Amino acid sequence: MIVIAAVPYVESADIIMAPAYIKAIAAKHGFSSYAIDLNVEVLTLIKSKPNRDRILNFFLTQEIHEDTVNDIRNIINYCANRIAERNPEIIALSLLTFLSQIATRWICAKLRQLCPNARIVIGGPGIKNQISDSNLGFINQLIELKLIDDVIHGDAELSFPEYLRGNYDYPGINNYDWNRVELNSIPTPDYSDYDLSLYERCNIPIIDSRGCVKNCEFCDIIEFWSKYQYRTADVIFAEMLEQIRKYNIRSFEFRSSLVNGNMKEFKKLLKLICDYNEANSEQISWGGYFIIRAANSHTPELMEQIGKSNGCLWVGVESVIPEIRSNMGKPYTNEDLDYHLESSKKYGFKLILLLISGYPHETLEHYETTKQWFKDRTQYIDNILLVSITIASILPGTALERRSKDYNIIQGPYPSVWINQNLKITTKQRLNYFQELQQLVKDLGYNLYDDQKASTFVMDVNGY
Amino acid sequence: MIKKLRRLSWMSMDTKLECEFTFGHCNGTMCLEVFDGDKLLKKYQNDSLETETLVAEISLPTQLKFVVSGKNYNTDTKVDEQGNITADKCVILKNLKLGNIPIGVGLLYSMLSSKDVYFGRNDTITVDFDEDDFILWHLKNQNKFNIG
Numbered sequence: 001m002i003v004i005a006a007v008p009y010v011e012s013a014d015i016i017m018a019p020a021y022i023k024a025i026a027a028k029h030g031f032s033s034y035a036i037d038l039n040v041e042v043l044t045l046i047k048s049k050p051n052r053d054r055i056l057n058f059f060l061t062q063e064i065h066e067d068t069v070n071d072i073r074n075i076i077n078y079c080a081n082r083i084a085e086r087n088p089e090i091i092a093l094s095l096l097t098f099l100s101q102i103a104t105r106w107i108c109a110k111l112r113q114l115c116p117n118a119r120i121v122i123g124g125p126g127i128k129n130q131i132s133d134s135n136l137g138f139i140n141q142l143i144e145l146k147l148i149d150d151v152i153h154g155d156a157e158l159s160f161p162e163y164l165r166g167n168y169d170y171p172g173i174n175n176y177d178w179n180r181v182e183l184n185s186i187p188t189p190d191y192s193d194y195d196l197s198l199y200e201r202c203n204i205p206i207i208d209s210r211g212c213v214k215n216c217e218f219c220d221i222i223e224f225w226s227k228y229q230y231r232t233a234d235v236i237f238a239e240m241l242e243q244i245r246k247y248n249i250r251s252f253e254f255r256s257s258l259v260n261g262n263m264k265e266f267k268k269l270l271k272l273i274c275d276y277n278e279a280n281s282e283q284i285s286w287g288g289y290f291i292i293r294a295a296n297s298h299t300p301e302l303m304e305q306i307g308k309s310n311g312c313l314w315v316g317v318e319s320v321i322p323e324i325r326s327n328m329g330k331p332y333t334n335e336d337l338d339y340h341l342e343s344s345k346k347y348g349f350k351l352i353l354l355l356i357s358g359y360p361h362e363t364l365e366h367y368e369t370t371k372q373w374f375k376d377r378t379q380y381i382d383n384i385l386l387v388s389i390t391i392a393s394i395l396p397g398t399a400l401e402r403r404s405k406d407y408n409i410i411q412g413p414y415p416s417v418w419i420n421q422n423l424k425i426t427t428k429q430r431l432n433y434f435q436e437l438q439q440l441v442k443d444l445g446y447n448l449y450d451d452q453k454a455s456t457f458v459m460d461v462n463g464y
Numbered sequence: 465m466i467k468k469l470r471r472l473s474w475m476s477m478d479t480k481l482e483c484e485f486t487f488g489h490c491n492g493t494m495c496l497e498v499f500d501g502d503k504l505l506k507k508y509q510n511d512s513l514e515t516e517t518l519v520a521e522i523s524l525p526t527q528l529k530f531v532v533s534g535k536n537y538n539t540d541t542k543v544d545e546q547g548n549i550t551a552d553k554c555v556i557l558k559n560l561k562l563g564n565i566p567i568g569v570g571l572l573y574s575m576l577s578s579k580d581v582y583f584g585r586n587d588t589i590t591v592d593f594d595e596d597d598f599i600l601w602h603l604k605n606q607n608k609f610n611i612g
Contacts, residue, residue, distance in 0.1 A: 062608045069603045076599050105609045109564050110599055113477055137612055145564050 002026060002033035002164065003088040007100040007107060007126075008042045008079070009059035013200030016040070017255060018094035018124060020189035021207075022160055028187045029161035034086050035193045038079045038107075039096075044198050045078065046071065059103050079103070080110035088118050090164065093148075095126025101138050108147035121163060123152035130415065131220045133396045154178030154224075155210075157186060183210060183229045188239050196247060203253040203287065204243045208236050208269075212257040214291060216318070216329040217399035218356065218392070221257050228261055233268035240273075240284065254288030260298075261291075267302065273309035285310035287352075292317075292332045295339050303340075307347030312385060314352045315340065320373040321366045324359050328400075344383040352386045357437055358430035359392045360400070360407055360420050367433050371440055381445050388449035389441070391416045391434050478521035479598045481505075481528070482561040487513040488554035490540045494583070496555050499529040509534075515558070524598060528591040530557070532583045541584075557581040560591075563598035571607050 004023055006016040019035035026033045046052050054065045058072050083091055091111060093104060108120060125131050127139055142148045151174055152159050158179045159172035172178030186207065196202055211225035244250055260266045277283040290313040292298075306313065319325050322334055344351050358367070374387075393415035394401050404411060408421045417427050442448045481500075485508070487493040492511040497504060500522040508516060522528070532555050540553035558581070560567045573579055578589040595601040602608075 062611055064603055064606055064608070069600070073597065073600045073603055077597070102609070102611065106599065112564050113479060113598070141610070145561075145566070147564055 001086045001088045002031060002090045002092065003036065003083045003086050004033055004092040004094065005036040005038050005079075005083055006094045006096060008039045008075075008103045009056060009099050010039045010096050011056075011099075013040075013043070014203065014253065015191070015194070015196070015199055015205055016094075016096060017189055017205040017207075018096065020191045020194060021187075022092060022094065022156060023193070024187035024190045025157055025160055026164060027190065029164065031161070031164050034088075035190070036082055037194055038082060040198045041082070041195075042075055042079065045075065060099060062102050076103075076106045076110055079107045080114050083107075083111060084114035088115060091115065091118050091120045092152075092160070093120065093122045095122060095124040097126045098129045098138075100124075100126045105142065105147065108142065112147065119150065120148045121150040121152055122148050123156055123160075127151060127153075130395050130397070131224045135396070150174055152178075155181060157181035180225075180227075180229070183207070183231045184235050186231075188242050191247060196249070202249055203251045204240075204247065204249050205253050205255045206236060206239055206243075207231065207256060208254045208259055208288070209256040209261050213261040214258075214329060215399075216316075217403065218318075218328055218359075218395065219257075220395045220398050223397045230262045230265055233265045233272060236265075236269055237272040244284075250282055250284045252284065252286045254286065257289055258291050259288035260293075263297065267305075270302070270305040270309050270311075274305050277308060277310065283310055285312070287312035287314060289314045289316065291315075291330075292336050292340055294332065294336050298340070298343075300343070303343035303349075304347050306343075307349045310349070312350040312352065313340075313344075314354060316354045318354070318356050319359055319362065319366075320355075320370050321362065324361055324366065327361055328359065341377060341380045341383070345380060348383075350383055350385040351380075352388065353384055355387065355389045356392045357389050357434040358425070360394070360409055360418070361423075362392075362425075363423060364425065367437075371437060374437075374441055374444055374446065378444055378446075384446060386449050387441050387446045389434065389438055391430065394418050479524050479563050480561075481518070481520050481522045482559070482564075483518045483557065484515065484559040485518070486515050486556040486558055488552045488556065488584075490542055490551040490553040491536070492534075492553065494532050494553050494555050494586075495534040496583075497529075497531040497533075499531065501526045501529075522593070524596050524601070525592075525594050528593060530555070530583065530589045531587075532589070533586045535584075535586050537585075552584060554582060554584040557583065562593065562601065565598070565602055565607065565609065568607055568610075571605055575605075 004019040006019050010016065016037045016039055019037060023033045023035040046055050049055065049071065051067050051071065055068050055071050057063050058068060064072065095101065095104060104122065111118065111120060129135060139151050150168065152163065152172055153176050154172050155178060158181055159170050162170035163173050168174065209228065209230040211228040212222050213228050215222060240252055273284050286309065292315060317337065318328060318330055320334065325331065394404060394411055395415050409418050410421060411418045412427065419426055438448055483498065485496065493513045496508040498506045498518055505520045506518050535553045541549060542551040544550050560572055572581060575591050576589050578587065583589060593601055595604065
């Protein structure tokens with residue numbers, strides 16, 4: 001038996017696609033497997049525990065409180081048992097983010113006891129601290145301690161079947177030269193092993209593209225998937241219909257950097273969804289990352305279709321200061337942004353605004369302008385489902401990191417700790433601004449995505 | 465579904481133990497016997513010993529014992545004119561892992577009945593693994609992975 005599991009911890013009530021997707025890949029090549037989303041199962045287990053946050057703190061920092069020892073032990077053993085009870089010969093652990101690394105270490109230790117003969121392989125973006133990070137400390141530690149046997153780097157569509165065939169020298173298996181798959185040939189994720197009732201937001205994930213058509217300097221996705229790839233509208237819509245048939249769920253979430261990278265296919269997909277929604281009383285809804293373009297590209301007709309298709313747009317606004325956006329590689333105007341806000345109101349679709357707080361070139365005046373921008377747009381609150389603000393980080397392997405010297409930036413020990421020496425705004429000041437902006441957004445009545453973890457990783461800010 | 469899957473399979477299972485020793489030479493090496501409770505896991509008695517790794521399955525809870533012997537205190541330590549030790553018959557416990565998890569240096573010192581990883585006397589040094597689940601033992605003793 002092959003068991004594929006998503007490892008906690010991800011602070012999300014959403015479906016983690018990887019195990020179901022890898023299961024489908026294995027099945028396509030004739031291998032039967034069992035897929036588990038351990039993250040949702042663990043979150044369900046501790047949901048009503050009074051010490052929930054302290055338990056989760058263990059998975060973030062490895063801090064052990066006296067009142068959490070037994071709970072943590074139970075969680076580790078629960079996860080290992082869930083896998084071991086299938087008597088696996090191969091255990092594939094998927095790490096969505098680096099926050100899964102602590103749990104992976106402990107679960108693997110237990111798995112070595114329960115399944116001493118199983119081969120353990122890890123993969124996913126979380127095997128490194130950042131997607132383009134060259135630091136392999138976590139992987140090396142696991143191998144040195146004999147907690148794992150193998151690592152799959154990059155996308156697993158081609159390498160995982162080869163791994164199951166025992167071809168351990170294949171590109172991507174214990175080496176970095178992984179091969180890219182043609183996206184239109186990928187299989188439909190198989191959620192038949194999941195208990196979908198556990199999810200608070202049961203949106204079926206769909207891969208629609210990989211990479212991005214933009215070249216934003218702060219982004220590490222484009223470093224990982226350097227070439228933009230998309231699936232055609234017909235293929236995506238066929239997958240939607242297949243999943244509706246299987247699970248009777250009509251809400252979907254596109255797992256990509258943007259849904260509107262290829263406008264021709266995006267328009268076609270919207271048309272297919274709108275036609276479905278017109279013909280059926282139970283309608284499709286969807287959400288996905290979206291880039292803003294000028295009104296001549298995103299016409300009122302397109303906006304209307306987004307509304308009729310029940311779309312929810314995750315918009316990477318990044319900054320409301322035009323010159324800051326332009327420098328980072330997002331040269332749309334504030335008029336374009338307002339047009340999308342206005343359209344959401346007019347055509348009844350929702351927006352999730354994603355902002356970066358304190359970008360390297362932002363001045364103290366820009367901070368005030370940003371606050372004012374939110375004050376001036378409260379008329380759109382009902383259509384803005386969520387505002388998510390993150391602290392500006394300089395991620396390894398990005399263009400921003402490469403340009404840091406030119407920008408006169410000195411970097412600290414963590415991606416969010418740095419100082420632009422031209423502006424002399426310290427990390428502490430930026431952190432204060434971040435908190436002020438969050439508070440203001442909340443006070444104004446916007447629904448804020450309150451990411452407590454954001455500040456957890458800003459530790460030693462002295463001197464930056 | 466979640467509750468149904470809870471099991472107690474961590475009970476009564478052997479746990480992997482890994483110890484790494486370095487032997488100090490002076491008129492040969494010390495004899496080292498490692499016991500899981502009363503069960504002898506391994507006896508080292510060979511003058512060519514350098515660095516040795518013991519890998520064994522032990523049943524928790526247990527007391528791990530290191531019995532070191534064969535040292536003549538009058539002859540098996542050499543000291544130069546300045547009083548520096550130049551050769552010593554001893555055993556150094558370099559690493560100890562329980563269930564593939566390394567026991568941190570600070571904890572290792574505090575756990576050993578000798579309070580030292582340098583075994584330079586004929587002695588029995590003990591470590592109490594007093595839980596039936598190695599995960600629980602590590603957690604209760606605040607032993608963590610190095611996450612750099």
